[in-house]
Amino acid sequence: MTLIPDALLWAPSAGFAAASGAALFFRARWRAADTQIAQAAQQAADAAQQVAARDEEARHLATSQLPALVYALQNGTPPSHGTLLHQDLAHTETAAAHESVLNQVAQLLVDTSSKAESATRAAVLACVRSVQALVYEQQGGITRLLDEEDDPKVLALVQPIDHAGSQLERRLQILGVIAGMWPGRQREDVPLLDAVRGAMSRIRDYTRVKAPRSSNHYVASRFVEPVVLAVAELLDNAARHSPPSTPVEVKFVEVHQGVSIEIHDAGAGMSLEARQEAARRLSGQHPVRLTELRTPPSFGLLGVGELVKEYGFRVWLDEDHSVHGGVRAVVFLPHSVLATPPAHTEPASPPPQTANTAPHVDTRPITAAGEYEIADDGLAKRNSRQPTGNQGSHPARRRLPRAEPPPSNFGNGLAAFVQATRTVHTDADTQQMSTLSPTSEESPR
Structure with missing residues:
Protein backbone atom coordinates (compact mmCIF):
# COMPACT_ATOMS: atom_id res chain seq x y z
CA MET A 1 0.00 0.00 0.00
CA HIS A 91 48.43 34.26 -56.69
CA THR A 92 45.01 33.49 -58.08
CA GLU A 93 43.90 32.58 -61.56
CA THR A 94 42.44 36.06 -61.89
CA ALA A 95 45.89 37.67 -61.49
CA ALA A 96 47.43 35.22 -63.93
CA ALA A 97 44.71 35.92 -66.49
CA HIS A 98 45.19 39.70 -66.17
CA GLU A 99 48.96 39.35 -66.58
CA SER A 100 48.43 37.24 -69.69
CA VAL A 101 46.11 39.85 -71.18
CA LEU A 102 48.64 42.64 -70.55
CA ASN A 103 51.50 40.63 -72.08
CA GLN A 104 49.48 39.77 -75.17
CA VAL A 105 48.39 43.37 -75.67
CA ALA A 106 51.97 44.62 -75.21
CA GLN A 107 53.34 42.15 -77.74
CA LEU A 108 50.55 43.00 -80.17
CA LEU A 109 51.31 46.71 -79.87
CA VAL A 110 55.04 46.14 -80.35
CA ASP A 111 54.48 44.01 -83.44
CA THR A 112 51.98 46.49 -84.89
CA SER A 113 54.30 49.42 -84.21
CA SER A 114 57.23 47.63 -85.84
CA LYS A 115 55.19 46.83 -88.92
CA ALA A 116 53.92 50.42 -89.13
CA GLU A 117 57.45 51.81 -88.72
CA SER A 118 58.82 49.49 -91.40
CA ALA A 119 56.04 50.41 -93.80
CA THR A 120 56.51 54.13 -93.10
CA ARG A 121 60.26 53.98 -93.63
CA ALA A 122 59.82 52.06 -96.86
CA ALA A 123 57.33 54.64 -98.12
CA VAL A 124 59.55 57.57 -97.11
CA LEU A 125 62.63 56.02 -98.70
CA ALA A 126 60.76 55.35 -101.92
CA CYS A 127 59.49 58.94 -102.06
CA VAL A 128 62.89 60.42 -101.21
CA ARG A 129 64.69 58.35 -103.83
CA SER A 130 62.21 59.19 -106.57
CA VAL A 131 62.18 62.92 -105.77
CA GLN A 132 65.97 63.01 -105.36
CA ALA A 133 66.42 61.60 -108.83
CA LEU A 134 64.27 64.39 -110.24
CA VAL A 135 66.10 67.01 -108.18
CA TYR A 136 69.50 65.77 -109.39
CA GLU A 137 68.25 65.88 -112.96
CA GLN A 138 66.92 69.39 -112.45
CA GLN A 139 70.16 70.58 -110.83
CA GLY A 140 72.17 69.12 -113.70
CA GLY A 141 70.09 71.03 -116.22
CA ILE A 142 70.41 74.25 -114.23
CA THR A 143 74.17 73.80 -113.97
CA ARG A 144 74.50 73.36 -117.73
CA LEU A 145 72.37 76.44 -118.27
CA LEU A 146 74.51 78.52 -115.92
CA ASP A 147 77.68 77.29 -117.61
CA GLU A 148 76.51 78.08 -121.13
CA GLU A 149 74.34 81.18 -120.70
CA ASP A 150 75.80 84.70 -120.61
CA ASP A 151 72.63 86.77 -120.61
CA PRO A 152 72.48 88.70 -117.32
CA LYS A 153 68.68 88.55 -117.19
CA VAL A 154 68.63 84.79 -117.61
CA LEU A 155 71.35 84.32 -115.00
CA ALA A 156 69.49 86.55 -112.55
CA LEU A 157 66.39 84.38 -112.95
CA VAL A 158 68.16 81.01 -112.87
CA GLN A 159 70.45 81.58 -109.87
CA PRO A 160 67.61 81.71 -107.28
CA ILE A 161 66.14 78.54 -108.81
CA ASP A 162 69.50 76.83 -108.47
CA HIS A 163 69.75 77.95 -104.83
CA ALA A 164 66.22 76.74 -104.07
CA GLY A 165 67.10 73.40 -105.65
CA SER A 166 70.08 73.08 -103.32
CA GLN A 167 67.86 73.67 -100.32
CA LEU A 168 65.33 71.11 -101.56
CA GLU A 169 68.13 68.61 -102.04
CA ARG A 170 69.30 69.19 -98.45
CA ARG A 171 65.81 68.66 -97.05
CA LEU A 172 65.52 65.39 -98.94
CA GLN A 173 68.93 64.28 -97.75
CA ILE A 174 68.17 64.91 -94.08
CA LEU A 175 64.83 63.10 -94.35
CA GLY A 176 66.58 60.20 -96.05
CA VAL A 177 69.18 60.08 -93.27
CA ILE A 178 66.41 59.80 -90.67
CA ALA A 179 64.85 56.98 -92.68
CA GLY A 180 68.17 55.13 -92.84
CA MET A 181 69.68 56.28 -96.15
CA TRP A 182 73.32 57.03 -96.79
CA PRO A 183 73.88 60.80 -97.29
CA GLY A 184 75.43 60.12 -100.68
CA ARG A 185 78.13 61.82 -102.68
CA GLN A 186 81.50 60.22 -102.01
CA ARG A 187 84.01 63.05 -102.27
CA GLU A 188 87.74 63.59 -102.03
CA ASP A 189 89.35 65.17 -98.98
CA VAL A 190 88.36 68.83 -98.90
CA PRO A 191 89.51 71.81 -96.81
CA LEU A 192 87.38 72.45 -93.74
CA LEU A 193 86.67 75.98 -94.95
CA ASP A 194 85.31 74.60 -98.22
CA ALA A 195 83.05 72.26 -96.29
CA VAL A 196 81.62 75.18 -94.33
CA ARG A 197 81.12 77.21 -97.50
CA GLY A 198 79.38 74.25 -99.06
CA ALA A 199 77.03 74.16 -96.09
CA MET A 200 76.37 77.90 -96.46
CA SER A 201 75.32 77.42 -100.09
CA ARG A 202 72.50 75.08 -99.00
CA ILE A 203 70.57 77.45 -96.72
CA ARG A 204 68.23 80.30 -97.52
CA ASP A 205 69.92 83.06 -95.50
CA TYR A 206 73.47 82.38 -96.67
CA THR A 207 74.19 86.11 -96.98
CA ARG A 208 73.98 86.51 -93.20
CA VAL A 209 76.60 83.87 -92.46
CA LYS A 210 80.11 85.10 -91.68
CA ALA A 211 82.57 82.32 -92.41
CA PRO A 212 86.06 82.22 -90.89
CA ARG A 213 88.98 83.35 -92.99
CA SER A 214 90.93 80.09 -93.28
CA SER A 215 91.82 76.75 -91.75
CA ASN A 216 94.63 74.28 -92.27
CA HIS A 217 92.42 71.27 -91.61
CA TYR A 218 90.97 68.89 -94.18
CA VAL A 219 87.87 66.73 -93.83
CA ALA A 220 88.33 63.09 -94.83
CA SER A 221 86.44 62.02 -97.93
CA ARG A 222 84.01 59.66 -96.17
CA PHE A 223 82.92 62.40 -93.75
CA VAL A 224 82.66 65.35 -96.12
CA GLU A 225 78.98 65.06 -96.99
CA PRO A 226 77.84 64.21 -93.41
CA VAL A 227 79.76 67.20 -92.02
CA VAL A 228 78.46 69.54 -94.72
CA LEU A 229 74.89 68.35 -94.14
CA ALA A 230 75.11 68.68 -90.35
CA VAL A 231 76.65 72.17 -90.50
CA ALA A 232 74.04 73.25 -93.06
CA GLU A 233 71.20 72.18 -90.76
CA LEU A 234 72.72 74.01 -87.80
CA LEU A 235 73.34 77.15 -89.89
CA ASP A 236 69.78 77.06 -91.17
CA ASN A 237 68.46 76.56 -87.64
CA ALA A 238 70.53 79.49 -86.35
CA ALA A 239 69.46 81.80 -89.18
CA ARG A 240 65.76 81.01 -88.90
CA HIS A 241 65.65 81.51 -85.14
CA SER A 242 67.43 84.87 -85.04
CA PRO A 243 66.41 88.30 -86.36
CA PRO A 244 67.03 88.75 -90.10
CA SER A 245 69.21 91.78 -89.50
CA THR A 246 71.68 89.91 -87.28
CA PRO A 247 74.71 87.86 -88.37
CA VAL A 248 75.35 84.16 -87.95
CA GLU A 249 79.04 83.82 -87.22
CA VAL A 250 81.15 80.69 -87.77
CA LYS A 251 84.45 80.13 -85.98
CA PHE A 252 87.10 77.42 -86.00
CA VAL A 253 88.57 76.49 -82.61
CA GLU A 254 91.70 74.35 -82.42
CA VAL A 255 91.51 71.74 -79.66
CA HIS A 256 93.84 68.96 -78.60
CA GLN A 257 91.72 66.13 -79.99
CA GLY A 258 90.59 67.80 -83.21
CA VAL A 259 88.83 70.98 -84.29
CA SER A 260 85.48 72.53 -83.39
CA ILE A 261 83.14 74.46 -85.68
CA GLU A 262 81.26 77.04 -83.61
CA ILE A 263 78.07 78.65 -84.94
CA HIS A 264 76.89 81.74 -83.04
CA ASP A 265 73.49 83.37 -83.58
CA ALA A 266 71.81 86.38 -82.01
CA GLY A 267 68.42 84.82 -81.32
CA ALA A 268 66.29 84.88 -78.20
CA GLY A 269 67.75 81.67 -76.82
CA MET A 270 66.02 78.46 -75.82
CA SER A 271 63.93 77.39 -72.87
CA LEU A 272 65.16 74.67 -70.54
CA GLU A 273 62.74 72.16 -72.02
CA ALA A 274 63.81 73.05 -75.56
CA ARG A 275 67.50 72.66 -74.67
CA GLN A 276 66.86 69.28 -73.09
CA GLU A 277 64.89 68.11 -76.12
CA ALA A 278 67.58 69.40 -78.49
CA ALA A 279 70.29 67.64 -76.48
CA ARG A 280 68.29 64.41 -76.63
CA ARG A 281 67.95 64.68 -80.40
CA LEU A 282 71.58 65.63 -81.02
CA SER A 283 72.97 62.87 -78.82
CA GLY A 284 72.10 60.19 -81.37
CA GLN A 285 71.42 57.77 -78.51
CA HIS A 286 67.66 57.57 -78.98
CA PRO A 287 66.24 55.75 -82.01
CA VAL A 288 64.12 57.87 -84.32
CA ARG A 289 60.70 56.49 -85.19
CA LEU A 290 58.94 58.18 -88.07
CA THR A 291 55.55 57.03 -86.78
CA GLU A 292 56.10 58.86 -83.49
CA LEU A 293 57.08 62.30 -84.82
CA ARG A 294 54.85 65.04 -83.56
CA THR A 295 52.78 67.35 -85.71
CA PRO A 296 54.18 69.33 -87.41
CA PRO A 297 57.27 67.12 -87.60
CA SER A 298 60.76 68.55 -87.31
CA PHE A 299 63.67 66.80 -88.97
CA GLY A 300 66.78 68.99 -88.74
CA LEU A 301 68.18 68.13 -85.32
CA LEU A 302 66.95 64.56 -85.60
CA GLY A 303 68.91 64.15 -88.81
CA VAL A 304 72.02 65.69 -87.25
CA GLY A 305 71.68 63.24 -84.36
CA GLU A 306 71.57 60.34 -86.80
CA LEU A 307 74.73 61.66 -88.51
CA VAL A 308 76.43 61.99 -85.13
CA LYS A 309 75.59 58.39 -84.27
CA GLU A 310 76.77 57.06 -87.63
CA TYR A 311 79.96 59.06 -88.25
CA GLY A 312 81.46 59.69 -84.82
CA PHE A 313 81.59 63.48 -84.47
CA ARG A 314 79.73 65.38 -81.74
CA VAL A 315 77.24 68.26 -81.72
CA TRP A 316 75.82 70.23 -78.81
CA LEU A 317 74.11 73.55 -78.06
CA ASP A 318 74.61 76.04 -75.24
CA GLU A 319 73.78 79.62 -74.40
CA ASP A 320 76.59 80.41 -71.98
CA HIS A 321 79.31 81.01 -74.58
CA SER A 322 77.47 82.67 -77.47
CA VAL A 323 79.25 85.82 -78.61
CA HIS A 324 75.95 87.40 -79.69
CA GLY A 325 73.80 86.47 -76.71
CA GLY A 326 71.92 83.76 -78.57
CA VAL A 327 72.76 80.09 -78.95
CA ARG A 328 76.11 78.52 -79.76
CA ALA A 329 76.09 75.30 -81.77
CA VAL A 330 79.35 73.33 -81.66
CA VAL A 331 80.36 70.62 -84.13
CA PHE A 332 83.41 68.81 -82.76
CA LEU A 333 85.41 66.90 -85.38
CA PRO A 334 87.92 64.46 -83.87
CA HIS A 335 91.11 63.49 -85.64
CA SER A 336 89.39 60.37 -87.00
CA VAL A 337 87.14 62.64 -89.11
CA LEU A 338 89.99 64.82 -90.36
CA ALA A 339 92.53 64.09 -93.08
CA THR A 340 96.16 64.98 -93.51
CA PRO A 341 96.56 68.09 -95.66
CA PRO A 342 98.19 67.35 -99.01
CA ALA A 343 101.82 68.29 -99.40
CA HIS A 344 102.41 71.51 -101.34
CA THR A 345 104.05 71.01 -104.69
CA GLU A 346 106.94 73.13 -105.83
CA PRO A 347 105.99 75.88 -108.29
CA ALA A 348 106.68 75.02 -111.90
CA SER A 349 109.67 76.72 -113.45
CA PRO A 350 108.80 79.49 -115.92
CA PRO A 351 108.97 78.74 -119.63
CA PRO A 352 112.06 79.93 -121.51
CA GLN A 353 111.92 83.53 -122.62
CA THR A 354 111.90 84.43 -126.24
CA ALA A 355 112.13 87.66 -128.07
CA ASN A 356 108.36 87.88 -128.48
CA THR A 357 107.16 86.64 -125.06
CA ALA A 358 107.94 87.58 -121.48
CA PRO A 359 107.39 85.59 -118.31
CA HIS A 360 104.15 86.28 -116.52
CA VAL A 361 103.67 85.87 -112.77
CA ASP A 362 100.27 85.27 -111.13
CA THR A 363 100.52 87.15 -107.85
CA ARG A 364 97.18 86.16 -106.34
CA PRO A 365 97.86 85.07 -102.74
CA ILE A 366 97.33 81.42 -101.83
CA THR A 367 95.95 80.23 -98.51
CA ALA A 368 97.40 77.40 -96.47
CA ALA A 369 94.86 75.05 -98.02
CA GLY A 370 96.18 75.77 -101.50
CA GLU A 371 93.29 77.96 -102.57
CA TYR A 372 93.09 81.62 -103.44
CA GLU A 373 92.40 84.02 -100.61
CA ILE A 374 88.68 84.62 -100.12
CA ALA A 375 87.34 88.13 -99.69
CA ASP A 376 84.48 89.16 -97.37
CA ASP A 377 81.91 88.70 -100.13
CA GLY A 378 82.87 85.06 -100.57
CA LEU A 379 84.67 85.50 -103.90
CA ALA A 380 88.32 84.96 -104.66
CA LYS A 381 90.38 88.10 -104.03
CA ARG A 382 91.98 89.50 -107.18
CA ASN A 383 95.07 91.65 -106.53
CA SER A 384 97.01 93.81 -108.91
CA ARG A 385 99.78 92.07 -110.80
CA GLN A 386 103.30 92.83 -109.60
CA PRO A 387 106.75 92.21 -111.00
CA THR A 388 108.65 89.10 -110.07
CA GLY A 389 110.98 90.90 -107.73
CA ASN A 390 108.15 92.14 -105.50
CA GLN A 391 106.81 88.72 -104.49
CA GLY A 392 108.66 88.91 -101.18
CA SER A 393 106.19 87.60 -98.64
CA HIS A 394 104.53 85.13 -101.02
CA PRO A 395 107.17 82.51 -101.88
CA ALA A 396 104.55 79.92 -102.93
CA ARG A 397 102.99 81.99 -105.69
CA ARG A 398 101.91 80.08 -108.75
CA ARG A 399 103.85 80.85 -111.93
CA LEU A 400 101.76 80.54 -115.05
CA PRO A 401 102.71 81.26 -118.65
CA ARG A 402 101.25 84.28 -120.22
CA ALA A 403 97.86 83.53 -121.74
CA GLU A 404 96.70 84.47 -125.16
CA PRO A 405 94.81 87.78 -125.35
CA PRO A 406 91.12 87.22 -124.56
CA PRO A 407 88.51 87.77 -127.25
CA SER A 408 87.00 91.19 -127.64
CA ASN A 409 83.66 90.22 -126.05
CA PHE A 410 85.24 88.41 -123.06
CA GLY A 411 84.16 91.07 -120.56
CA ASN A 412 80.46 90.56 -121.32
CA GLY A 413 80.38 87.19 -119.54
CA LEU A 414 82.18 88.54 -116.47
CA ALA A 415 79.86 91.54 -116.30
CA ALA A 416 76.86 89.21 -116.56
CA PHE A 417 78.15 87.06 -113.70
CA VAL A 418 78.77 90.06 -111.43
CA GLN A 419 75.36 91.54 -112.16
CA ALA A 420 73.65 88.19 -111.58
CA THR A 421 75.45 87.72 -108.25
CA ARG A 422 74.37 91.14 -107.05
CA THR A 423 70.82 90.46 -108.15
CA VAL A 424 70.77 87.15 -106.30
CA HIS A 425 71.95 88.81 -103.10
CA THR A 426 69.30 91.50 -103.41
CA ASP A 427 66.54 88.99 -104.11
CA ALA A 428 67.67 86.80 -101.23
CA ASP A 429 67.56 89.72 -98.78
CA THR A 430 64.07 90.65 -99.96
CA GLN A 431 62.89 87.08 -99.71
CA GLN A 432 64.24 86.79 -96.16
CA MET A 433 62.10 89.68 -94.97
CA SER A 434 58.95 88.36 -96.63
CA THR A 435 59.17 84.66 -95.82
CA LEU A 436 60.33 84.55 -92.20
CA SER A 437 57.53 83.02 -90.14
CA PRO A 438 57.20 80.94 -86.94
CA THR A 439 56.21 77.84 -88.95
CA SER A 440 59.78 76.69 -89.38
CA GLU A 441 60.95 73.14 -89.08
CA GLU A 442 62.74 73.16 -85.77
CA SER A 443 60.34 73.57 -82.88
CA PRO A 444 62.93 73.39 -80.05
CA ARG A 445 64.19 76.89 -80.89
Missing part, protein backbone atom coordinates in the same frame (compact mmCIF):
# COMPACT_ATOMS: atom_id res chain seq x y z
CA THR A 2 2.87 2.38 0.65
CA LEU A 3 4.55 1.84 -2.79
CA ILE A 4 1.81 3.51 -4.78
CA PRO A 5 2.23 6.96 -3.27
CA ASP A 6 6.03 6.79 -3.83
CA ALA A 7 5.48 5.99 -7.49
CA LEU A 8 3.09 8.80 -7.83
CA LEU A 9 5.65 11.06 -6.14
CA TRP A 10 8.51 10.15 -8.55
CA ALA A 11 6.49 10.29 -11.74
CA PRO A 12 6.49 14.10 -12.04
CA SER A 13 10.23 14.26 -11.41
CA ALA A 14 11.00 11.83 -14.19
CA GLY A 15 8.81 13.71 -16.63
CA PHE A 16 10.56 16.96 -15.76
CA ALA A 17 13.95 15.39 -16.28
CA ALA A 18 12.92 14.03 -19.65
CA ALA A 19 11.57 17.39 -20.69
CA SER A 20 14.74 19.13 -19.58
CA GLY A 21 16.90 16.73 -21.56
CA ALA A 22 14.82 17.27 -24.67
CA ALA A 23 15.10 21.03 -24.24
CA LEU A 24 18.86 20.83 -23.91
CA PHE A 25 19.05 18.65 -27.02
CA PHE A 26 16.99 20.99 -29.13
CA ARG A 27 18.87 24.01 -27.80
CA ALA A 28 22.16 22.44 -28.89
CA ARG A 29 20.72 21.70 -32.27
CA TRP A 30 19.55 25.29 -32.55
CA ARG A 31 22.97 26.59 -31.66
CA ALA A 32 24.58 24.32 -34.23
CA ALA A 33 22.09 25.49 -36.80
CA ASP A 34 22.81 29.12 -35.92
CA THR A 35 26.53 28.48 -36.25
CA GLN A 36 26.06 26.89 -39.65
CA ILE A 37 23.85 29.76 -40.73
CA ALA A 38 26.46 32.27 -39.58
CA GLN A 39 29.21 30.36 -41.37
CA ALA A 40 27.15 30.21 -44.53
CA ALA A 41 26.45 33.92 -44.27
CA GLN A 42 30.16 34.61 -43.80
CA GLN A 43 31.03 32.45 -46.75
CA ALA A 44 28.44 34.23 -48.84
CA ALA A 45 29.88 37.61 -47.75
CA ASP A 46 33.41 36.45 -48.54
CA ALA A 47 32.29 35.23 -51.94
CA ALA A 48 30.54 38.49 -52.62
CA GLN A 49 33.67 40.37 -51.55
CA GLN A 50 35.85 38.26 -53.85
CA VAL A 51 33.46 38.81 -56.72
CA ALA A 52 33.52 42.55 -56.04
CA ALA A 53 37.34 42.48 -55.86
CA ARG A 54 37.57 40.66 -59.19
CA ASP A 55 35.09 43.07 -60.72
CA GLU A 56 37.16 45.99 -59.45
CA GLU A 57 40.35 44.42 -60.82
CA ALA A 58 38.67 43.96 -64.20
CA ARG A 59 37.62 47.61 -64.23
CA HIS A 60 41.16 48.62 -63.22
CA LEU A 61 42.57 46.51 -66.05
CA ALA A 62 40.26 48.09 -68.62
CA THR A 63 40.35 51.70 -67.44
CA SER A 64 43.87 52.07 -66.06
CA GLN A 65 46.38 49.32 -66.80
CA LEU A 66 45.67 48.82 -70.51
CA PRO A 67 45.60 52.59 -71.33
CA ALA A 68 48.82 53.08 -69.32
CA LEU A 69 50.47 50.24 -71.22
CA VAL A 70 49.40 51.66 -74.59
CA TYR A 71 50.59 55.16 -73.63
CA ALA A 72 53.97 53.85 -72.44
CA LEU A 73 54.57 51.91 -75.65
CA GLN A 74 53.46 54.80 -77.83
CA ASN A 75 55.80 57.24 -76.08
CA GLY A 76 58.81 54.96 -75.96
CA THR A 77 58.87 54.55 -72.20
CA PRO A 78 59.30 51.13 -70.55
CA PRO A 79 55.90 49.48 -70.07
CA SER A 80 54.79 48.87 -66.51
CA HIS A 81 51.90 46.56 -65.78
CA GLY A 82 51.43 48.01 -62.32
CA THR A 83 50.23 46.21 -59.21
CA LEU A 84 46.91 44.68 -58.28
CA LEU A 85 44.49 46.68 -56.24
CA HIS A 86 43.81 43.64 -54.04
CA GLN A 87 46.96 41.80 -53.04
CA ASP A 88 44.99 38.81 -51.83
CA LEU A 89 44.41 38.01 -55.52
CA ALA A 90 48.13 38.02 -56.33
